Amino acid sequence: MGKTISEKILSHASGKDAYAGDLVIAKIDAAMTHDGMAKLVIEAFQEMGGRQLWDPSRVAVVIDHVAPSAYESFSKVHKMMRRFALQQGARFYEVGSGICHQLMIESGLVSPGGLVVGTDSHTCTYGAVGAFATGIGSTEMAAVFLSGKLWFKVPETLKIVVDGKLPPMVFPKDLILKIVGTVGADGATYKAVEYGGSAVKALGVEERLTLTNMAVEMGAKTGLIEPDEKTASYLASLGHKPQQGFKSDEDAEFVDELVLDAEDLEPQVACPHAVDNVKPVTAVEGKEVDQVFLGSCTNGRVTDLREAAKILRGKHVKKGVRMIVIPASRRVYKQALKEGLLEVFLDAGCAVCNPGCGPCAGGHQGILAPGEVCVSTSNRNFKARMGSDEAEIYLVSPVTAAVTAIEGKITDPRRLLKEA
């Protein structure tokens, strides 16, 4: 019987002929923790009697959630992480390096066919390059730090096929919001999601990362895209020699298949307070906003910044509105600087912050006051996530975010096409 990508990767990593439903003990290729969880990981590691990491070259320790530290409590966490990572010889990413998920892709720790875990639910992002990657908790990470191994239940796979071409002003973020809205917040729980079809193949790797990033918003264990020549050349452009990875067999068994036509898609928005509360942008047009956030592991890459800069060039953010722009990594920041994108944002009146998670997880750099409305390119809009429990968060594409910042109210970016 044929196998899915997930079944192949978990078979390879466990040395067993594994299919969906099997429980396997698998070897981990890379592990990541960040400042939101590292304290608990290090404490559990030490409590378990851990002295040395199983393989420091495969472990990344990243300061990104509150970077630079906004509180003395987190300065202590950062101090603990620094000491631990340097003592252990792990790969350590200091304040200003960027978001853990972007760094994992850039670092070469993630390769097609690899098995990667991180103490962050959006670890599923790495499936865009054909790795099986999933979020775990701090205690399990401590066990991985000790042994380099973890148990997995091999997931069933939900296949999502998107054919056709995305219309103008419609982006991968709109596509994944539509998918999350259709599948629902627990529609893919315990499952892997594999995205395919001509519309997905047509996307660049940076855009594919937006799709896999939000797989967990459907409850999925991971999101995957079959690696191809684009994957290979993208990873090569970052200076890596990637493995070839795996593809699902023709006769592999999928638990379900969702087929979408890209041509039918319009700009989407996830409305408060659930990521699967998705509507066309037209349904909430005119809603006045206080803050616009462009960044995050969903939409903080240079492709995203380019699209937003196209809209903001020569324009200004509406008076009374603040727009925060945060490149996903130092590498992205430098590229945006080189291309003049940061100048566009600065001229438009945006606050451009150092690489990191920014306000997405509610740590700092854009906490919302009661009654405020934030339009964000990130991945979660839960009540109280970015500050006050009386604030509202709307999730959109970078282009919808940029147009909204200029207008001061939620705006369908296709209006620009009519004007032109």
Add this chain to the structure above:
Amino acid sequence: MVQTGGRAWKFGDDINTDYIIAGKYKLSITDLDELSKHTMEAIMPDFAEKVQKGDFVVAGRNFGCGSSREQAPLVLKRLGVAAVIAKSFARIFYRNAINIGLPAVECADTDEIDTGDLLEVDLTRGTVKNISKRKVYMIKPLPPELWKILSEGGLVNYVKKHGRLPW
């Protein structure tokens, strides 16, 4: 493993980890006692203050969706919650709960339980007894691999006791 005499605190579907413990607290407070004061704050502001040791959190589908923060089951445990009973769990929360020794119990009948109901959970027999309503509900048995961890009080305790990981 029997948990007796606790009251139910009833929540709905899709209770996410930001509702259990919001990012703004998780990313500023590192002391677990302080952190636990903000448990469920956005959706049930008096929960942390009123919940008693041995009580149960009861919910619908997809409990614990969202982030991988282990602080979510940790604050519940710190407040004395004896078990979380839900129709289904998000996978990371589920694994985290077991790994810290907090029973996460899948039960299809949580619609029949209301806040204040007196419950008794018997993990060995696989039942939730609703003493207030004189009913018994079945729970989905825990896979043996997870039972091994839970029955030792979590993964850290397991390693301390056996000197090795369970796998």
